[in-house]
Amino acid sequence: xxxxxxxxxxxxxxxxxxxxxxxxxxxxxxxxxxxxxxxxxxxxxxxxxxxxxxxxxxxxxxxxxxxxxxxxxxxxxxxxxxxxxxxxxxxxxxxxxxxxxxxxxxxxxxxxxxxxxxxxxxxxxxxxxxxxxxxxxxxxxxxxxxxxxxxxxxxxxxxxxxxxxxxxxxxxxxxxxxxxxxxxxxxxxxxxxxxxxxxxxxxxxxxxxxxxxxxxxxxxxxxxxxxxxxxxxxxxxxxxxxxxxxxxxxxxxxxxxxxxxxxxxxxxxxxxxxxxxxxxxxxxxxxxxxxxxxxxxxxxxxxxxxxxxxxxxxxxxxxxxxxxxxxxxxxxxxxxxxxxxxxxxxxxxxxxxxxxxxxxxxxxxxxxxxxxxxxxx
Numbered sequence: 001x002x003x004x005x006x007x008x009x010x011x012x013x014x015x016x017x018x019x020x021x022x023x024x025x026x027x028x029x030x031x032x033x034x035x036x037x038x039x040x041x042x043x044x045x046x047x048x049x050x051x052x053x054x055x056x057x058x059x060x061x062x063x064x065x066x067x068x069x070x071x072x073x074x075x076x077x078x079x080x081x082x083x084x085x086x087x088x089x090x091x092x093x094x095x096x097x098x099x100x101x102x103x104x105x106x107x108x109x110x111x112x113x114x115x116x117x118x119x120x121x122x123x124x125x126x127x128x129x130x131x132x133x134x135x136x137x138x139x140x141x142x143x144x145x146x147x148x149x150x151x152x153x154x155x156x157x158x159x160x161x162x163x164x165x166x167x168x169x170x171x172x173x174x175x176x177x178x179x180x181x182x183x184x185x186x187x188x189x190x191x192x193x194x195x196x197x198x199x200x201x202x203x204x205x206x207x208x209x210x211x212x213x214x215x216x217x218x219x220x221x222x223x224x225x226x227x228x229x230x231x232x233x234x235x236x237x238x239x240x241x242x243x244x245x246x247x248x249x250x251x252x253x254x255x256x257x258x259x260x261x262x263x264x265x266x267x268x269x270x271x272x273x274x275x276x277x278x279x280x281x282x283x284x285x286x287x288x289x290x291x292x293x294x295x296x297x298x299x300x301x302x303x304x305x306x307x308x309x310x311x312x313x314x315x316x317x318x319x320x321x322x323x324x325x326x327x328x329x330x331x332x333x334x335x336x337x338x339x340x341x342x343x344x345x346x347x348x349x350x351x352x353x354x355x356x357x358x359x360x361x362x363x364x365x366x367x368x369x370x371x372x373x374x375x376x377x
C-alpha cells in the first residue's frame with residue numbers, strides 16, 4: 001500500500017522574520033550599545049586635528065634627531081620617540097578610517113592617508129582588511145587573520161624552517177616580524193585586492209612607495225652634497241628611514257597581540273562564534289601609564305572600540321565605564337605589564353578549536369593523529 005508524503009510546512013513571513021530576529025539576537029551587541037552614553041560619539045573636528053597636528057610635530061622632532069645625530073647612544077632615544085610617534089599617527093589614521101574622528105569623509109581620508117604614511121601603511125588596504133574583516137569577525141576561526149592561531153595539525157605539517165619561524169614570531173621578540181610579514185607585506189603590499197577595491201589600493205600602494213623613495217632620495221642627495229662616505233650614507237638612510245618603520249612594526253605587532261591573544265581569550269569555531277564572543281570577550285582593556293597613553297591614544301582600551309568603531313579614541317574610557325557598570329565581570333580589564341606579554345607568548349602558541357584552549361609545542365608534537373579506519377568491503 002502506497003503511503004502519501006505530507007507536504008513540508010510552508011514557513012510564513014512572520015515565522016521567517018521571528019527566526020531571523022532570534023538568530024540576530026543570539027550574541028547580539030544591542031544591549032551593550034544601548035548603555036553607551038550619547039556624548040561618547042561627539043567628535044568635534046578641531047579635536048581630531050589637534051591630535052593629528054601634535055603627533056606630526058613630535059614625529060618631526062624624532063626625525064630631526066635621527067637625521068642630526070649619528071652616535072647610537074644618542075640615536076636610541078630618538079628612535080624610541082619615532083616608534084611611539086609613528087604609532088600615534090597610525091592610531092589617528094586608524095580612527096579616521098573608522099569614521100570616528102571626523103564627520104567629513106573627505107577630511108578623514110586626507111588625514112588618514114597622511115597619518116599612515118610614516119608607518120608605510122596603505123590606507124585603503126587597511127580599511128578593507130581591518131574594518132571589514134578583522135572587526136566583523138574578531139577571533140573567529142578562518143575569518144579573522146590578525147594573529148590567527150595555528151592548530152597542532154598545521155604545526156606538525158610544517159617543515160623545520162616554518163616551525164622555527166613560527167616559534168620566533170610567536171615569541172615576545174618576534175611580534176614585529178610577524179606583523180611585518182603576515183599583515184604589512186602579505187595582506188597590504190602584495191596581496192591581490194578584490195576588484196571593487198583594486199584601483200584605490202593600488203593607488204595607495206604607489207603613494208607609500210613614493211613616500212619611501214622620496215625620503216631615501218632626499219637623504220642621498222644630502223649625503224652627496226655633504227660629501228659623506230658610503231658607510232655614513234648607509235647609516236643615515238637606515239636610522240632615518242628604515243629603523244623607525246621596523247620599530248613601529250614591533251610596537252603595533254605587540255599591541256595587536258595583547259589585544260587578542262591571552263590564555264583567557266577564546267578563539268571560536270565558525271558556527272559557534274557570535275558578535276558578543278568577538279567584540280565583548282575577544283579583546284581587552286589594558287591600563288597603561290599616562291606617559292605611554294599620551295602617545296598611543298587609548299588604543300589599549302580596546303573593547304568599546306570593537307563594540308562600536310564610531311567612538312573616538314578620547315571617549316573610550318567613558319564608554320568602558322558604562323559598559324562595565326552594565327555588564328560586570330565580562331570585560332578583560334587589567335593592567336598591562338611587559339612581563340605579562342612575555343608570559344602570554346610562552347603560553348599561547350597553538351590552538352585547539354574543538355576544546356577552546358591553547359596548546360604548547362610539546363603538546364602538539366605529543367599528539368598522534370587518530371588511525372584511519374579502513375573502509376568496509
